[in-house]
Amino acid sequence: xxxxxxxxxxxxxxxxxxxxxxxxxxxxxxxxxxxxxxxxxxxxxxxxxxxxxxxxxxxxxxxxxxxxxxxxxxxxxxxxxxxxxxxxxxxxxxxxxxxxxxxxxxxxxxxxxxxxxxxxxxxxxxxxxxxxxxxxxxxxxxxxxxxxxxxxxxxxxxxxxxxxxxxxxxxxxxxxxxxxxxxxxxxxxxxxxxxxxxxxxxxxxxxxxxxxxxxxxxxxxxxxxxxxxxxxxxxxxxxxxxxxxxxxxxxxxxxxxxxxxxxxxxxxxxxxxxxxxxxxxxxxxxxxxxxxxxxxxxxxxxxxxxxxxxxxxxxxxxxxxxxxxxxxxxxxxxxxxxxxxxxxxxxxxxxxxxxxxxxxxxxxxxxxxxxxxxxxxxxxxxxxxxxxxxxxxxxxxxxxxxxxxxxxxxxxxxxxxxxx
Numbered sequence: 001x002x003x004x005x006x007x008x009x010x011x012x013x014x015x016x017x018x019x020x021x022x023x024x025x026x027x028x029x030x031x032x033x034x035x036x037x038x039x040x041x042x043x044x045x046x047x048x049x050x051x052x053x054x055x056x057x058x059x060x061x062x063x064x065x066x067x068x069x070x071x072x073x074x075x076x077x078x079x080x081x082x083x084x085x086x087x088x089x090x091x092x093x094x095x096x097x098x099x100x101x102x103x104x105x106x107x108x109x110x111x112x113x114x115x116x117x118x119x120x121x122x123x124x125x126x127x128x129x130x131x132x133x134x135x136x137x138x139x140x141x142x143x144x145x146x147x148x149x150x151x152x153x154x155x156x157x158x159x160x161x162x163x164x165x166x167x168x169x170x171x172x173x174x175x176x177x178x179x180x181x182x183x184x185x186x187x188x189x190x191x192x193x194x195x196x197x198x199x200x201x202x203x204x205x206x207x208x209x210x211x212x213x214x215x216x217x218x219x220x221x222x223x224x225x226x227x228x229x230x231x232x233x234x235x236x237x238x239x240x241x242x243x244x245x246x247x248x249x250x251x252x253x254x255x256x257x258x259x260x261x262x263x264x265x266x267x268x269x270x271x272x273x274x275x276x277x278x279x280x281x282x283x284x285x286x287x288x289x290x291x292x293x294x295x296x297x298x299x300x301x302x303x304x305x306x307x308x309x310x311x312x313x314x315x316x317x318x319x320x321x322x323x324x325x326x327x328x329x330x331x332x333x334x335x336x337x338x339x340x341x342x343x344x345x346x347x348x349x350x351x352x353x354x355x356x357x358x359x360x361x362x363x364x365x366x367x368x369x370x371x372x373x374x375x376x377x378x379x380x381x382x383x384x385x386x387x388x389x390x391x392x393x394x395x396x397x398x399x400x401x402x403x404x405x406x407x408x409x410x411x412x413x414x415x416x417x418x419x420x
Contacts, residue, residue, distance in 0.1 A: 124361040126350035131233045131251045133356045135207055137214075138238075142247040143409025145186030148367050149237060151228070151253040152179035152302070152319070177228040177236065178303065179319050182246070183370055186411040190370035190379035192324070193404070194316035195240070197225035199384065200393030204242040209234040223393065233354075243396075246405045250363060251356040258352025259302075260295030262326070265348040266335055268292040269326050271301070279304035298322060312394070313383060320374075320381045327371030382418040 154176050180195040201224050205217035209232050227239040237248050254262075263269055269292065276288045282303040283296070293301060302322050308314035329335065335345060355364065373379045385400035404416040 123346050123350055126347070127359065127361065127364070128350075128352075128354045129357045129359060130354050131237075131253075131356040132209070133234070133237060133248070133251065133358065135209055135234045136238045136241070137205070137207055138242075140241055140245045140247045142249065144411035145184055145408065146249045146363070146366070147246060147408070148183040148185070148250045148252055148370075149240060149248045150181045150183055150323075150367075151177050151233070151236070151251070152259065153228075153253055153255050154178045177225040179316065180224065180236075180240075181316075181320070181323075182240070182244075182248075183367060183374075184408045185366060185370035186408070188411060188413045190373045191408065191414050192320055192371070192374045192379065192381040194320055194381075194383045195224060196312050196316060196383065196386075196394045197223065198312055198392060198394045199224040200390075200395055201227070201239055201243045203227060203230070203235075203239060206231065206235050206238045221393075233356075244401060244405055246408060250359050250367070251354075252359070252364070252367065253354040255352055256299060258348065260299050261348035261352065262295075262330070262345060263293065263298040264295040265344040266326075266329055268294050269298060269322065269329055271322060271325055273301075277304065277307040279307040281306055293322075298326075316383055324371055324375035324381070327368045328375040331368050331372045380414050382414075382416070385416055385418075 177197055180197060182193045182195065184191040184193070200221055203217065203220050203222060203226075205215060207214050224236075224239065228236040233251055233253065237251060240246070241248055270290060271293055272290045273286050273288055276286060278285045279300070282305075283300040284304040284307065286297075286301065302315070302319045304318070305311050305315040330345060353364075370379070374381055385397040385404060387395050387397040389395065400416050404414065406412075407414050407416065
């Protein structure tokens with residue numbers, strides 16, 4: 001039974017059948033009064049139809065007063081021509097592009113970081129740390145900057161008979177030093193110094209790398225490359241340090257096959273050859289001008305010496321020029337950022353590269369970038385200062401060598417004139 005208060009209708013009956021004067025039939029559901037200005041958007045969401053007759057109670061629909069049933073001007077569903085469909089059944093939430101971009105960037109960073117760490121450990125594990133500089137005795141005090149002794153050997157290790165023939169290396173057993181350079185990396189730019197293999201030097205006292213026995217110095221003089229042939233890298237480092245008074249921090253050696261493989265892995269090295277020359281022993285046959293050298297051509301270029309009047313001194317200049325160009329290309333973004341070139345280049349080089357036990361991949365990378373600096377003009381390249389050639393020996397200019405070493409130890413700009 002309906003409860004009345006005064007003379008007016010109850011809340012449940014107010015507005016029902018307005019205009020007809022009748023009361024709401026028992027059990028009938030109260031419907032809100034439709035405003036005449038409600039517009040076509042009033043009603044079922046998105047239909048533009050009349051009063052809402054769905055299962056959602058009118059008092060829960062947006063736009064209705066909780067008690068009097070009148071529309072307040074906001075329409076449930078917001079459908080209708082030109083109107084936004086806020087909250088409608090068929091609407092989709094806007095994509096959160098900021099969130100998507102953030103997660104995409106984060107994913108890329110994580111993938112790159114993981115790949116970089118994996119590459120580092122893979123490459124670091126391939127380094128052949130076979131030279132123990134702790135066996136070198138009576139070493140000079142280390143100066144500022146870092147000094148690398150870079151050695152190119154004539155090792156035929158891992159080469160087939162066909163490769164030896166194509167590379168014009170011959171089949172001599174063992175290995176000897178074919179080129180030697182000191183690379184100083186300091187705050188005044190890199191300095192690359194070639195040590196002619198025919199340099200006359202004194203073999204000092206040393207400890208045998210295999211026997212551990214100490215051999216006293218006798219004042220014996222010989223060519224620099226003989227030190228390597230006598231007792232390997234450790235005696236070579238000892239001899240260079242004794243005759244220059246320059247501390248060597250790291251040792252790096254590469255053989256014929258490794259050198260050619262690196263050049264081929266990066267797609268060849270572009271070089272400007274100022275004058276045509278030909279050398280039968282090395283297999284060199286070059287025209288003047290810019291050209292891209294493959295592995296076998298590059299090896300022939302750095303080994304040629306009989307085609308030049310100054311023989312080994314001219315060859316050291318060509319070696320400096322080519323190694324700087326090689327490092328420049330190997331350290332370029334086109335190689336470093338391209339996995340299809342980076343991994344073959346690392347694999348080709350690290351498999352045949354011999355370094356000292358304290359050499360890290362980071363130090364090796366610094367060496368390549370320092371070499372690249374020489375090529376780009378940021379550094380200096382020269383031969384060891386010499387005073388002449390006597391009995392087939394290249395004689396160093398001792399006062400100039402002393403001045404050069406002092407400048408390197410103090411990490412000063414090198415002003416010593418070229419030795420050639």
